[in-house]
Structure formats: structure tokens, C-alpha cells
Amino acid sequence: MRERKQNEKDNKPEASEQIQIPLAQLIKTRREKVRELRGRQVNPYPYRFELTHHLGEILADFDQLEKGDEPVRVAGRIMLKRKMGKVFFADLLDATERIQVYVRKDEVGPGLFDVFDILDLGDIIGCEGKLMVTKTGERTIRVSSFEVLTKSLHPLPDKHSGLTDKEMRYRRRYADLIVNPEVRETFVKRARIIQTIRDFLNEKGFLEVETPILQPLYGGGMAQPFKTHHEKLDIPMYLRIADELYLKRLIVGGYDKVWEFCKDFRNEGLDRLHYPEFSMIELYWAFADYRDIARLLEELLRHTVFTLHERYKVTYDEHEIDFEPPFKWVTMLGSIKEQTGVDFTELDYRQAMVQADKLGVETEDLLNRGKVIEAVWEAKVEATLIQPTFVADFPVEISPLAKKHREDDRLTERFELFIAGQEVANAFSELNDPMDQLERFLQQGKALQAGDKEAQPLDDDFITALAYGMPPTGGLGIGVDRVVMLLTNQHSIRDVIFFPQMKEMKEGTIPVSQILNQILEEEKGE
RNA sequence: GGGGGUGUAGCUCAGUGGUAGAGCAUCUGCCUUUUAAGCAGGUUGUCGAUGGUUCGAUCCCAUCCACCCUCACCA
Numbered sequence: 001m002r003e004r005k006q007n008e009k010d011n012k013p014e015a016s017e018q019i020q021i022p023l024a025q026l027i028k029t030r031r032e033k034v035r036e037l038r039g040r041q042v043n044p045y046p047y048r049f050e051l052t053h054h055l056g057e058i059l060a061d062f063d064q065l066e067k068g069d070e071p072v073r074v075a076g077r078i079m080l081k082r083k084m085g086k087v088f089f090a091d092l093l094d095a096t097e098r099i100q101v102y103v104r105k106d107e108v109g110p111g112l113f114d115v116f117d118i119l120d121l122g123d124i125i126g127c128e129g130k131l132m133v134t135k136t137g138e139r140t141i142r143v144s145s146f147e148v149l150t151k152s153l154h155p156l157p158d159k160h161s162g163l164t165d166k167e168m169r170y171r172r173r174y175a176d177l178i179v180n181p182e183v184r185e186t187f188v189k190r191a192r193i194i195q196t197i198r199d200f201l202n203e204k205g206f207l208e209v210e211t212p213i214l215q216p217l218y219g220g221g222m223a224q225p226f227k228t229h230h231e232k233l234d235i236p237m238y239l240r241i242a243d244e245l246y247l248k249r250l251i252v253g254g255y256d257k258v259w260e261f262c263k264d265f266r267n268e269g270l271d272r273l274h275y276p277e278f279s280m281i282e283l284y285w286a287f288a289d290y291r292d293i294a295r296l297l298e299e300l301l302r303h304t305v306f307t308l309h310e311r312y313k314v315t316y317d318e319h320e321i322d323f324e325p326p327f328k329w330v331t332m333l334g335s336i337k338e339q340t341g342v343d344f345t346e347l348d349y350r351q352a353m354v355q356a357d358k359l360g361v362e363t364e365d366l367l368n369r370g371k372v373i374e375a376v377w378e379a380k381v382e383a384t385l386i387q388p389t390f391v392a393d394f395p396v397e398i399s400p401l402a403k404k405h406r407e408d409d410r411l412t413e414r415f416e417l418f419i420a421g422q423e424v425a426n427a428f429s430e431l432n433d434p435m436d437q438l439e440r441f442l443q444q445g446k447a448l449q450a451g452d453k454e455a456q457p458l459d460d461d462f463i464t465a466l467a468y469g470m471p472p473t474g475g476l477g478i479g480v481d482r483v484v485m486l487l488t489n490q491h492s493i494r495d496v497i498f499f500p501q502m503k504e505m506k507e508g509t510i511p512v513s514q515i516l517n518q519i520l521e522e523e524k525g526e
Numbered sequence: 527g528g529g530g531g532u533g534u535a536g537c538u539c540a541g542u543g544g545u546a547g548a549g550c551a552u553c554u555g556c557c558u559u560u561u562a563a564g565c566a567g568g569u570u571g572u573c574g575a576u577g578g579u580u581c582g583a584u585c586c587c588a589u590c591c592a593c594c595c596u597c598a599c600c601a
């Protein structure tokens with residue numbers, strides 16, 4: 001596979017078959033230690049270890065535990081190691097915290113002491129010992145005995161500067177997590193946010209459900225889908241772009257409050273706010289309208305922010321975002337008028353195009369009045385919305401699943417919530433008139449034919465469901481990744497997703513498995 | 527897709543038209559309360575890939591690859 005040029009002038013003629021990079025040497029040295037441990041009857045990969053505390057619990061309750069004089073049993077990864085003759089100091093890192101351990105030859109015995117000497121940064125050990133405080137005041141576990149729990153073969157990033165290369169941090173998130181505590185913290189917060197929302201909705205009587213990810217027909221949003229194929233059924237299938245149409249079927253079925261935590265997929269561009277696989281929370285609430293949904297969403301966010309930060313203000317970028325309800329409520333047309341002085345309310349398609357043009361908005365490919373208004377709004381208003389703001393009453397053409405506005409049938413009862421210039425949620429009074437819904441689908445069909453790749457196909461079964469009768473319903477979709485970004489002060493969606501998709505590694509990188517395989521071959525040859 | 531940037535040791539980074547350097551890590555010593563421990567000594571590189579220019583390229587040029595930022599479309 002890898003070709004290697006034979007150079008006649010190479011003064012290391014024997015070396016051509018060998019991987020000569022220093023990483024291979026480092027790994028070989030570590031592998032030798034595995035063999036040495038085994039020689040000393042120490043299993044480098046044992047099965048379990050009984051612990052009494054997380055390191056975080058020890059630090060939180062140190063004084064009490066120190067007085068108690070009971071030994072603690074902890075496990076963690078060696079992050080730092082300092083030898084001082086017949087004594088070691090090492091830093092141990094577990095899922096919660098980092099703490100210093102102190103190993104004395106006269107306490108663990110010469111045999112174990114030598115084992116500790118062999119250990120590398122990155123190795124995982126279990127320790128038993130009592131607590132102490134050093135001269136300089138550092139809280140420390142004085143180790144009476146320890147066990148090797150896992151020998152690490154690959155060296156850790158630099159003990160001080162850590163791992164900063166973004167590419168490596170994404171490709172090897174595990175290494176990022178080991179050395180960057182703030183990354184661990186971000187993902188803990190992500191989990192807490194989702195848990196808080198789940199508890200909140202459960203408390204409010206919403207039923208958590210699961211609907212198909214793999215669908216014969218996509219719908220519920222404006223986006224291009226991922227397309228795949230089911231071999232046995234021999235039919236095309238799509239990864240869902242939204243859950244909407246299935247959740248509404250459940251409302252038809254008689255549930256009155258349902259929600260789903262969903263991964264959705266959209267085959268579109270990637271940037272700091274968009275990622276092809278993203279998380280949403282969708283909920284549907286029968287007998288409610290979009291105003292009710294707005295109040296629910298305010299409460300949900302207020303509660304989530306407070307649970308996480310114990311206050312309602314969150315720092316994001318240079319902004320202080322205030323999540324104390326009520327959030328500002330503006331209409332799309334009203335906010336455009338406020339920002340540009342132009343009132344689009346009574347303008348038809350052609351007039352709107354003219355005005356958009358005057359405002360310097362790119363109007364190519366804008367196929368209808370609604371798209372023009374949306375484009376103007378995005379260009380002129382969106383970025384200005386820093387504090388939580390509901391933007392309401394979207395044009396009907398761009399809202400094919402939302403009910404027409406009770407006071408203006410060119411609009412729909414729909415809002416999106418904007419925070420820090422980013423959309424974080426989208427909600428409607430759901431369209432439940434099957435005739436109207438059918439007409440909207442037909443219009444979307446025309447748009448599809450006219451080249452709008454995001455227009456939605458007709459879903460006959462969904463129309464059928466509506467024909468059975470769906471009660472008046474309010475629906476909501478929350479962009480989970482964006483909420484997490486806002487509440488953790490992260491600026492790229494990749495920083496709140498554990499394993500962002502990457503293309504194949506750059507050329508010239510030797511796979512670790514190849515190095516290990518070479519060692520394996522060598523060991524077999526012995 | 528357009529524009530800008532980056533790619534050198536396991537990690538963090540310097541650097542040069544004459545085949546490369548620091549700190550950390552690693553290896554060998556010394557050291558029983560250290561703090562990125564210290565001290566002494568040693569090892570370590572397809573300078574992202576492929577072509578071109580050149581007596582000679584890691585450096586200049588071209589193409590490609592990966593990643594980041596940004597603009598356009600979508601959450």
C-alpha cells in the first residue's frame with residue numbers, strides 16, 4: 001500500500017522495511033513495559049477495580065474524609081509524574097477531577113514501587129490510601145497500595161500545552177477529552193441541558209415518543225434529504241429531515257401532548273451553525289396555538305438556564321443574554337419595517353422584488369412574495385436580534401405546514417425564536433385543515449418542479465391523517481445544538497458534537513494500527 | 527462553490543535555497559513533601575502529497591489533500 005522509494009544513497013540500508021518514526025519507538029517502549037509488567041506477574045489489562053469515591057467527591061469533602069481516617073479507593077489516569085528518589089508524586093485524573101497521589105517506597109514496598117516507576121503518563125491505575133495535605137497545602141492521597149488497570153501504549157499530548165490542533169481534537173476527541181477539562185465540561189453541560197428539558201416536558205405531561213428515522217418519504221421541513229435504498233424492499237428511503245409529520249399523526253391518534261428528542265439529517269452545507277446530522281426537540285400540544293407554545297418555550301428556557309447556571313443571564317461572546325421572560329415579540333414584517341423603513345405588508349410579489357432590490361438584497365431565485373420577504377428579513381433583521389426575540393407571522397409560501405394567520409391569510413401563525421442572531425426554535429399553530437394542507441403541498445410540488453430543492457413532496461398518508469381530523473395544535477422545534485452552544489459559550493456546532501465528521505486523514509500519516517501490527521509481527525517472530 | 531489562512535518530532539511551536547531546532551514527552555543516572563519539580567547526560571524527523579525550477583528544495587513555483595476562518599443556501 002505505502003510505497004517507499006529505495007534510495008541508493010540512503011545510509012540506513014537495513015531500515016527500509018521498518019517504520020522509523022519516533023512515535024513507533026515510543027509505542028514500542030510502552031509495549032516493552034507491558035511485557036515487563038507481565039514478567040512481574042502484573043496484569044496490565046485486568047478486569048475490574050472496586051472504588052469508594054470519585055476524585056471530585058474527595059475534593060468536595062476532603063476535610064471530613066481526612067479526619068475520618070478511612071482509606072479511599074480511587075481510579076484514574078496518570079497525567080503527571082514526578083520522581084524524587086524513593087518517592088513519587090503523580091496527578092490522577094478521573095471522570096470528575098484531578099488529584100495528586102503520593103507513593104512512597106517504604107509504604108508500598110520495593111516491588112510495587114518499581115512497578116510505579118515503569119508506569120507512563122496516560123496509564124490508568126487504581127489506588128488505595130489515606131488522605132493528607134502536603135507542606136505546600138496540596139490535598140493528596142497517600143497511596144498504601146495500587147493496581148495497574150490499563151497500560152497505555154500511545155503517548156498523551158503535551159502535559160502543559162495539551163492538544164490545541166483543531167483537526168486532531170475533532171479526529172481524536174478522546175484525546176481532547178483527556179487533556180482538555182473544559183471540553184469535558186461542555187459535554188457534561190450538554191447532557192444536563194437535555195436532561196433538564198426532558199424532565200421539564202415530562203413534568204408538563206408530554207409523552208416522549210419515537211418515530212421513524214428511516215422514512216419512505218421525507219417532510220416536515222424545508223431541506224434536501226439524504227437518500228438511501230432498502231435492499232429487500234427495493235424502495236428508496238430517506239433519513240428524516242424533521243419529525244413533524246409523524247408526531248402530528250400521533251396527535252390525530254389521540255395523544256394530546258407528545259415530544260421527541262431527535263437526530264435529523266439535512267444534506268446541505270456545513271458551517272459553524274449547520275451540520276448534516278443535528279439534534280432537535282419537537283413537541284406537539286393539542287388545543288394550543290403558537291402563543292401558548294411561546295409561553296411554554298419561555299418557561300422551558302428560563303428553567304433550563306436557571307438549572308444550569310443558577311441565574312437567568314448567560315454570557316455569550318461579548319453579549320449578556322437575559323433569559324428572564326417575557327421575551328420580546330415582533331412580527332417579521334414589523335421588524336423589517338423597523339430596520340429598513342419599508343413596509344412590505346401590502347406589496348405584491350413584483351413590488352416586493354423592487355423594494356428588496358433597492359435595499360440591496362440579492363433577489364435572484366426568489367420565486368414568490370414570501371421568499372422575498374424572508375430574504376429581506378434575513379439580510380436586514382436576523383443578525384440584530386441578540387436578546388431572545390420571537391419573530392412572528394411568516395409568509396404563507398415559506399410555511400407550508402403552518403396554519404394561516406387568523407387576521408391575514410397571506411401570513412401564517414408561526415414564530416421563530418432568535419438569540420444572539422441565531423435561530424434556536426421554530427413553532428406554528430399547526431395547519432389542520434386537510435384541504436388547505438393539500439393545496440400547500442400542491443404549491444410545494446410546483447416549486448419542486450421549478451427547481452426549489454427544498455420544497456416538500458406531497459405526503460398522501462399525512463393528508464389522510466388530517467382527513468381523519470387533527471385537533472387545533474401548537475407545535476415546536478428546538479435546535480438543541482444551538483441551545484447548547486448558547487449555554488456553553490461555544491461558537492461552532494462542532495464544539496458541542498462529540499465526533500464531527502471528518503474526511504480521510506491527510507496523506508503521509510502512518511496509522512497507529514500499522515505501528516502496532518509491526519510490533520505484533522516482531523513479537524511473533526521471537 | 528468563492529475568498530483568506532494553516533500543515534515542521536508523540537504534543538506545543540521556532541527556522542533556513544546547502545537534507546532542521548527549542549520546550550515538554552521519551553531513555554540513562556541522582557534525589558523520601560514535589561507542583562509544568564530539579565540536576566547531569568542521551569535518543570528522536572518521508573519539514574502534508576506529487577510534480578516543476580535549481581548543481582542542490584522543507585523553503586521558490588504549480589497541482590492535489592486535510593483542517594480552520596469567511597461569504598453564499600439551509601436549523
